[in-house]
Structure formats: structure tokens, C-alpha cells
Amino acid sequence: MRKLFRPTLWIAAATVAAVISGGVAAFAYVFGLGGSARSDIPSAQPVATLRPTSTTRPRPTTTTLPPIEQPPMTQMPPLPAGGLAQGASGDVVLAYEFRLKGLRFDPGEVDGVFDAETRTAVEAVQKLYGVERTGRIDEGVRFGLSTFKWPKAMVRHPEPDRAEVDLDRQVMVVYRDREVRLITTVSTGSGKRYCGGDQGCQYATTPAGRFAFTWHYNGWRTSKLGHLYNPYYFNGGIAVHGYSSVPVYNASHGCVRIPMHVAEYFPTLVFKDMAIYVVGTPAGPYGAAPGNPPSGTTAPVTTTPTTAPATVTTTPGSTAAPSTTAASTTTSSPATTATTTTPPTTAAPTTTTAASTTTTPPGP
Numbered sequence: 001m002r003k004l005f006r007p008t009l010w011i012a013a014a015t016v017a018a019v020i021s022g023g024v025a026a027f028a029y030v031f032g033l034g035g036s037a038r039s040d041i042p043s044a045q046p047v048a049t050l051r052p053t054s055t056t057r058p059r060p061t062t063t064t065l066p067p068i069e070q071p072p073m074t075q076m077p078p079l080p081a082g083g084l085a086q087g088a089s090g091d092v093v094l095a096y097e098f099r100l101k102g103l104r105f106d107p108g109e110v111d112g113v114f115d116a117e118t119r120t121a122v123e124a125v126q127k128l129y130g131v132e133r134t135g136r137i138d139e140g141v142r143f144g145l146s147t148f149k150w151p152k153a154m155v156r157h158p159e160p161d162r163a164e165v166d167l168d169r170q171v172m173v174v175y176r177d178r179e180v181r182l183i184t185t186v187s188t189g190s191g192k193r194y195c196g197g198d199q200g201c202q203y204a205t206t207p208a209g210r211f212a213f214t215w216h217y218n219g220w221r222t223s224k225l226g227h228l229y230n231p232y233y234f235n236g237g238i239a240v241h242g243y244s245s246v247p248v249y250n251a252s253h254g255c256v257r258i259p260m261h262v263a264e265y266f267p268t269l270v271f272k273d274m275a276i277y278v279v280g281t282p283a284g285p286y287g288a289a290p291g292n293p294p295s296g297t298t299a300p301v302t303t304t305p306t307t308a309p310a311t312v313t314t315t316p317g318s319t320a321a322p323s324t325t326a327a328s329t330t331t332s333s334p335a336t337t338a339t340t341t342t343p344p345t346t347a348a349p350t351t352t353t354a355a356s357t358t359t360t361p362p363g364p
Helices: 002-030 091-102 114-127 139-146
Strands: 163-165 171-176 178-183 195-196 200-203 209-212 220-223 226-235 238-242 254-256 275-278
Touching: 002 200, 091 114, 091 139, 114 139, 114 178, 163 226
Parallel strands: 163 275, 238 254
Antiparallel strands: 163 171, 171 178, 195 200, 209 275, 220 226, 226 238
16 A cells, blocks of 8 residues: 555656646746747846836926027118218118117117107117217218127026116126016216215116116106116116216216117016016226225215106106206106006115215216
């Protein structure tokens, strides 16, 4: 009996092993873990790890934006001897005004008349190219307008909505959604010492840096230093505002002056908290910070008599309107979309006159 039991037990064990081996082989064949049917998949790697578990594509890692489309080159009309200056008119002037308008240098109304507004647009072109600021359309301006390309950003990693003020070239560029919407001449701080403001005697400096627009006053606003039209503040009492005098050089008390016809709609072109960059070298004697001249030096004090700005048809708000004794320019009313923002009580200047020892300067 013992001899018969051992062979039987061996045969039974062999049968069980064969069944198990066949089952494993069948499992491997069905699920692709071996055999010629799926020889392309390594037998040591489960199929489940080779099949995609999601149809979502990975997000692109690049942040490169497409380049801004440049304006096409345009052959501008030939100029008469000596070029074109304020007072000229005709079809040639009309062609240049049309080109200036398309390139965001606002020449005012495109009517074929070379007026003061057209002159400020030409000055902006000359400032941008760094040539003599004559306000005349000469061969240099003609070539610049024919081959014009949008200016490069003055800062690294700029916001798509921003304003850039160049202290060295005295020009401002406004961007909306990465596109140039305005290029205009400006006049910033002169660097001269003056008295009569809220902080006493100091230097007329427009500080460089990154700022943001904070609040806007609709219409004429009177401060201790003069009258501001449609000011939009961005650095304490420093604002971008319209003024009747915007020379080709820096002449303000720290604000950024812009032409009156540009100031009409400027508050609708920018918005609260929008970035504004002031780049370049602030004007100032001895390189001194505002209000802190070097010891042992004496800077002259500005004593220019008060001059009222040009008369406008805009009806000012609660602030008293400027004098009309120096009427020279008439502008339309401000954009209807511009709304008055109540200024902070700590920043609103009063209308009191300057100290008797110093004559009030002509304007901010």
C-alpha cells in the first residue's frame, strides 16, 4: 500500500502544477504579459502603466506673446522749400496730419491746417527721435513718419496697460492692451528751486519710478502753484494734466504737463490703479533730492509773475475758473466719460496765495 501511494501522490502533484502553469500562461497571453501577440511590450512592465489615464493635454510652458503689428511704410509727400510750419495749410499738411493721427501723435483735427495742435504732434515726433525740437515738418520728420516703427518699451516686463514718461526726451507713451494709444509731448519738473507750495521751498522735480494713477479731477482745479486742467494724480500731488504752455523742455513744478487738446480725453484713456512709469534722469541742480539742496549752496528762487491759462469753453466745477485775461486758445469740453473723483482731504491743495516773499509761479 505504501508503494502504491507515493506514485499516485506524485502524479496528482504534477497534474496540479500543470494546471497552474497553464493558467498563468493563459493569463499572460490574454493580458499581454508575454507571448508573440504582444512581443512589443516588455513582460516585466504592467500594461496598466503604459496606457494614458487622462485625455487632458499639458499646458504650454512658454509665455512669449506675438509681436505687435508695425505700421506700414508710407511715402510721404515732398515738402516745399523750408518745410512746413505753423500757419501753413493745404493738401500736403492734410496728408501729414492724417499720418500723425494714424501713428498716435495727436495733431488735433485733421483739417489741412497747421495749427498749434499740429505743432505739438510734430514736436513729439522730434522728441521721440532725439532731433532738434523745432516743431517744423522738415526732411527728417518726413523720413521718420515714412519709416515709423512703434517705440520699444522703456521698462522690462511691462504691463499691457500702462503709461511711460521719458524725462530725458520729454515725451509720454500710453499703452492699452499692449498697443500704443497715444504719443505726446510733455513738460516735467524743471529742477529749479521755488517757493509757495504745500511743502515750502523745494526743487521742481518729477521723481523717477513706478507709480499708479490714483484719482482724477474733472475740469479746472486750482492749487497754490496755479491751475491744472483735468489732472490725473499718480504720485501725491504730482499729476498728468493739461496746461496752456507745454514747452519743448522741462518747465513744470513736478507735474507732467500735456497739451490741452490731449488733456480733454486723457482721463478716459487711463484708469485708476493703472501703472505709470517715469524713467530717465530727474532735473535738478547739483543732483539734489527735492527740498534737500547740498549744504553751503544757494539756488535761485523762481519769481515768475502769475500767468492765467488760456480760456476754455469748459465750465469748471466747484473750483473757481481761471482768469480769461490771457485768452489764446479755445478747446472743447472734456470727454463725457470722464467723471469727477473726490480727492483725498489730505492731498487737496487750497487756493490760498503764496507767501509774500515769493511770487506764485505760473503753474504746476
